[in-house]
Amino acid sequence: MNKRLTLKDVAKAADVHVSTVSRALDPNSSTSLSEEVSNRIKVVAKELGYRPNRIAAGLRTNKSMTVGVMIPDITNTLFPPIVRGIESTLEPFGYATILVNTDNIPERELRLIEVLRERGVDGIITVAAHRNDPGIAELIELGIPVISLNRRLDISTVPYVINDDNVGMKLLLKHFFDLGHRRIGHIAGPRDLSTGQIRAAAFSEGCKAHGLPDCADLIYYSDRFEEAEGERCTVELLRTNPDITALLCANDRLAIGAYSGIRSLGLRVPEDISVTGFNDSPILESIPPRLTTVRIQKFEIGQAGAKLLLNALQGGAKGPIGTVLPVELIIRDSTCAPRSES
Amino acid sequence: MNKRLTLKDVAKAADVHVSTVSRALDPNSSTSLSEEVSNRIKVVAKELGYRPNRIAAGLRTNKSMTVGVMIPDITNTLFPPIVRGIESTLEPFGYATILVNTDNIPERELRLIEVLRERGVDGIITVAAHRNDPGIAELIELGIPVISLNRRLDISTVPYVINDDNVGMKLLLKHFFDLGHRRIGHIAGPRDLSTGQIRAAAFSEGCKAHGLPDCADLIYYSDRFEEAEGERCTVELLRTNPDITALLCANDRLAIGAYSGIRSLGLRVPEDISVTGFNDSPILESIPPRLTTVRIQKFEIGQAGAKLLLNALQGGAKGPIGTVLPVELIIRDSTCAPRSES
DNA sequence: ATGAAAGCGCTAACAA
DNA sequence: TTGTTAGCGCTTTCAT
Numbered sequence: 001m002n003k004r005l006t007l008k009d010v011a012k013a014a015d016v017h018v019s020t021v022s023r024a025l026d027p028n029s030s031t032s033l034s035e036e037v038s039n040r041i042k043v044v045a046k047e048l049g050y051r052p053n054r055i056a057a058g059l060r061t062n063k064s065m066t067v068g069v070m071i072p073d074i075t076n077t078l079f080p081p082i083v084r085g086i087e088s089t090l091e092p093f094g095y096a097t098i099l100v101n102t103d104n105i106p107e108r109e110l111r112l113i114e115v116l117r118e119r120g121v122d123g124i125i126t127v128a129a130h131r132n133d134p135g136i137a138e139l140i141e142l143g144i145p146v147i148s149l150n151r152r153l154d155i156s157t158v159p160y161v162i163n164d165d166n167v168g169m170k171l172l173l174k175h176f177f178d179l180g181h182r183r184i185g186h187i188a189g190p191r192d193l194s195t196g197q198i199r200a201a202a203f204s205e206g207c208k209a210h211g212l213p214d215c216a217d218l219i220y221y222s223d224r225f226e227e228a229e230g231e232r233c234t235v236e237l238l239r240t241n242p243d244i245t246a247l248l249c250a251n252d253r254l255a256i257g258a259y260s261g262i263r264s265l266g267l268r269v270p271e272d273i274s275v276t277g278f279n280d281s282p283i284l285e286s287i288p289p290r291l292t293t294v295r296i297q298k299f300e301i302g303q304a305g306a307k308l309l310l311n312a313l314q315g316g317a318k319g320p321i322g323t324v325l326p327v328e329l330i331i332r333d334s335t336c337a338p339r340s341e342s
Numbered sequence: 343m344n345k346r347l348t349l350k351d352v353a354k355a356a357d358v359h360v361s362t363v364s365r366a367l368d369p370n371s372s373t374s375l376s377e378e379v380s381n382r383i384k385v386v387a388k389e390l391g392y393r394p395n396r397i398a399a400g401l402r403t404n405k406s407m408t409v410g411v412m413i414p415d416i417t418n419t420l421f422p423p424i425v426r427g428i429e430s431t432l433e434p435f436g437y438a439t440i441l442v443n444t445d446n447i448p449e450r451e452l453r454l455i456e457v458l459r460e461r462g463v464d465g466i467i468t469v470a471a472h473r474n475d476p477g478i479a480e481l482i483e484l485g486i487p488v489i490s491l492n493r494r495l496d497i498s499t500v501p502y503v504i505n506d507d508n509v510g511m512k513l514l515l516k517h518f519f520d521l522g523h524r525r526i527g528h529i530a531g532p533r534d535l536s537t538g539q540i541r542a543a544a545f546s547e548g549c550k551a552h553g554l555p556d557c558a559d560l561i562y563y564s565d566r567f568e569e570a571e572g573e574r575c576t577v578e579l580l581r582t583n584p585d586i587t588a589l590l591c592a593n594d595r596l597a598i599g600a601y602s603g604i605r606s607l608g609l610r611v612p613e614d615i616s617v618t619g620f621n622d623s624p625i626l627e628s629i630p631p632r633l634t635t636v637r638i639q640k641f642e643i644g645q646a647g648a649k650l651l652l653n654a655l656q657g658g659a660k661g662p663i664g665t666v667l668p669v670e671l672i673i674r675d676s677t678c679a680p681r682s683e684s
Numbered sequence: 685a686t687g688a689a690a691g692c693g694c695t696a697a698c699a700a
Numbered sequence: 701t702t703g704t705t706a707g708c709g710c711t712t713t714c715a716t
Contacts, residue, residue, distance in 0.1 A: 004484075006693055017703050022695060034701060054460045055400050056693035059708050064397060066440070066461065074422045074429075084417050087443055096457055098408070099441045101429060115438055118396045119408065142346075286628035348709055359687050364711060376685060398709035401692050 005050045014044040021045070025052065058120060067309060068116035069097045070126040072104045077281050078298065082127055082149060085302020093310055095122070102128045104224070110135045117144070123309045129153050130192050145312040149305040152194040152322070159312070161304045161323040165195060165278075168294035168327040169202035170209075172248055172276045175292070175329060177210050179337045181246040181274065185218040187233045187258060189225055189250035196221070199250045199278065218244065222254055230257020231264070238265055238273075245273060245338035252277035252284060255291055255334075274335040290332035297325045347392045356386040363387070367394070400462060409651060410458035411439045412468040414446045419623050420640065424469055424491060427644020435652055437464070444470045446566070452477045459486070465651045467644075471495050472534050487654040491647040494536045494664070501654070503646045503665040507537060507620075510636035511544035512551075513671040514590055514618045517634070519552050521679045523588040523616065527560040529575045529600060531567055531592035538563070541592045541620065560586065564596055572599020573606070580607055580615070587615060587680035594619035594626060597633055597676075616677040632674035639667045 011018045016037065023033055024041035058064040069086055071079045087097050098119060100112040109128060113135045116124060123145035129136055131154045139146050140157055152160040176184050186203045189196025200219055207215040220237045222229035230249060234257065238244060247262075249255035255277030262273050269275050269289055277284070280295035304323055311319045353360045358379065365375055366383035400406040411428055413421045429439050440461060442454040451470060455477045458466060465487035471478055473496045481488050482499055494502040518526050528545045531538025542561055549557040562579045564571035572591060576599065580586060589604075591597035597619035604615050611617050611631055619626070622637035646665055653661045 008693080018693090019695075019704080020702060023702085026695085032701060037701080051456060051460055053462065053693055055397055055406060055462045056708090057695070058397050059401050059693080059710090060695045062708075073426070074416065075426050077419070080416045080422055083441075084415070084443060087416075087441070091442075091457075096440050096442070096461055098438050099425075099429070100433075100438070101426060114393060115433075118393055119438055120395065120397045283625055283628060286625060286630075288628075349711095350709080360709090361688080361711075362686060365686085368711085374685060379685080395709055398692090399711070401694090401709080402711045404692075 004053070005048055006053070007050075010041065010045050010048060010050050013048060014041045016041065025050075062120075063122055064120040065094050066096050066098060066119060066121050068113075068119075068121040068124040069099050070102055070109065070112060070116075070124065070128045071099070072128045073101050074099065077283065078150075078279055079127060081298035082302040082305075085299040085304075086125055086306045087302075089303045089306035090310070095310075104128060104130075106130065106135075109133075113139065123147070123313055125149060125305050125309055127151070129158075129194075131194050131197065132192065145309060147305045147309045147312070149301050150195065154194075156321065159308050159319060159321050159323075161301050161308065161325065162194070162198075163296035163301065163325050164327045165198040166202040168278060168296070168329075169199050169248070170206050171327070171329040172278075172292075172294060173203065173206035173210065175276070175331065175335065176246045176248065176274065179246075179274070179335060181338050182212060183218075183241070183244045184212070184215070184246045184248060185220070185237050185241060185244045186215070187230055187237065187247060187249040187254045188219050188221045189254070190223055191221055193225075196225075196250055203248060217241075222250070225251050225253050227253050227257035227260070230254030231261040232257075234258040234261030235264065238262070238267075246335070247273055247275045249275065249277050252279045252281045252291060252293055255293070256287065259287075270334050270336045271339065274338070276335060280330055284332070289334045292332045292335040293330050295328040295330050297327075301325055346395070347390055348395070349392075352383065352387050352390060352392050355390060356383045358383065404462075405464055406462040407436050408438050408440060408461060408463050410455075410461075410463040410466040411441050412444055412451065412454060412458075412466065412470045413441070414470045415443050416441065419625065420492075420621055421469060423640035424644040424647075427641040427646075428467055428648045429644075430641075431645045431648035432652070437652075446470060446472075448472065448477075451475075455481065465489070465655055467491060467647050467651055469493070471500075471536075473536050473539065474534065487651060489647045489651045489654070491643050492537065496536075498663065501650050501661060501663050501665075503643050503650065503667065504536070504540075505638035505643065505667050506669045507540040508544040508547075510620060510638070510669040510671075511541050511590070512548050513669070514620075514634075514636060515545065515548040515552065517618070517671060517673065517677065518588045518590065518616065521588075521616070521677060523680050524554060525560075525583070525586045526554070526557070526588045526590060527562070527579050527583060527586045528557070529572055529579065529589060529591040529596045530561050530563045531596070532565055533563055535567075538567075538592055545590060559583075564592070567593050567595050569595050569599035569602070572596030573603040574599075576600040576603030577606065580604070580609075588677070589615055589617045591617065591619050594621045594623045594633060594635055597635070598629065601629075612676050612678045613681065616680070618677060622672055626674070631676045634674045634677040635672050637670040637672050639669075643667055 007018045011021045024038045102109040125147045127149045129148045129151045148160040188200040220233040277293040284291045349360045353363045366380045444451040467489045469491045471490045471493045490502040530542040562575040619633045619635040626633045
């Protein structure tokens, strides 16, 4: 169990002062150093296998070269590609990422923010933000760079990268309309998440644009983006509005839940009710009927978020407050023309 | 952008010395402190919203309360539950986890170990170990606690938690045997991963136990646990041994690849060739024919590994060097009796 | 029971 | 160009 080498050890070996070593090893040291000494030190350091202690450096510089990544649950297939996109982008710049799972529980989120702050993270990327998020708001006040991915906050100062929820919904709605559907319901996401809110708003707008009658009563809000919620809302919605022929769900999990709800009422997908989702989760290819959905860019959203954070960290020109990634309509087997009422 | 509070601020507010505050706030401080002062300090600290700076504390105590978690790729469905098991177990004890993806590339792994060491992690949990892993070996030499999950190393000093690969393979083999198969092939995992090696050994052993003729030539080793490799090995194996009626694959991804390989030869699963996997990945339920496989405990393996690490970190009695978690045979539609040769 | 002081490994003024 | 020195925020030994 060799004690770990310090600058002092290198200094002794190279017969110079610690600060000289520090300068020699600092890639962007502004101080002038003679080539010869600098090189000698580098050689000695490499020979000895010296590795800097970033904890100590961080204490002094107030930079930990560590960023916090907050997600609801790594077990949800939506998040691993995002996390990977973040890590792949940050790692080459020397940043490591501390990962925490919030389970969308506000108190847990607050505690985890503390955990991250205690570790002195230089910035935070959250994929778990609520529209109104006191924890994030506080971070902003403290001047800690925060980027929100996938969701956006109501306060406008937090830079965000989201997918084009609006266009995605419009594409789905147009698809339904083109197939001939006129009574279309929406299982909306939670009201406190921007994804839920934006998609529901797009639904309303889209209905109006297509000249459909007021659809406010055809929107049922789920409490969580979970299958069970999708099922519950679907059953309630269909009970109240048995003439619906198409169901636009705010994400894939709600849509899979809708399948169950529809079947529990003795109806079939898509013959009786067409269903769509959002996100294009990998499982969908293989759950029959294969879900028509909107494909979002997952790895890329992580990548874009990481770049934004890097920019903020390196104090470059202020980046965009909002970045919207394009989406793609994926038509599969869960949608078809409505049955003629003859 | 308020400057962050330090012990000094609390000390000033409570009108005591910094060290007194440090003692009062340390839950397991051995030094005696008067109840009254201690309580007063705690109240003041809470009122002020003081949060300790673990970076500074870590510099002094040489404990960062951070552990490194190394996985091949968070995007692979096998790993998120393991990571979640680790995080859920460690978090209540005040440990945060730094996550890194190795992609099973040795050089990358070495660099990432450095990244973790520079951050002063107190220990490392790796789900990405190679049987012969120089990086891990060095960590052990340095006295940094390491736990290997899912895989084990050839050197016997690294504690590991694995699933019962041996029994899993025997169960699959018995299942084949009971169905009447006698010519059984094995698409093995990479030789440099313990999972590949243990499963291949179990296959050989099992064949012998069932009185099957020497099966060494019915084992084809893949280079990576990937679908494309499964397909390649399957085609090669079936070309050389067209009389095979059952294929035991070392994991689910290889098995899915085997599906493609079998079909490319104009054969059907399971009518012509029965196929099995290992791990029970979530997708399988919905890829036809649903794969017969072995279910391993994913969350639990993370949990067990985290507990082992906690034990090592808290310097308790030495834990077990090896922990083997039980597995379960999941019979689905990819296996059936061989066609009678009549 | 509390205060004083040293020091963890590093960086950054300031001197020389 | 290099050395000296102070100090980041905390813990801990040693005094008191």
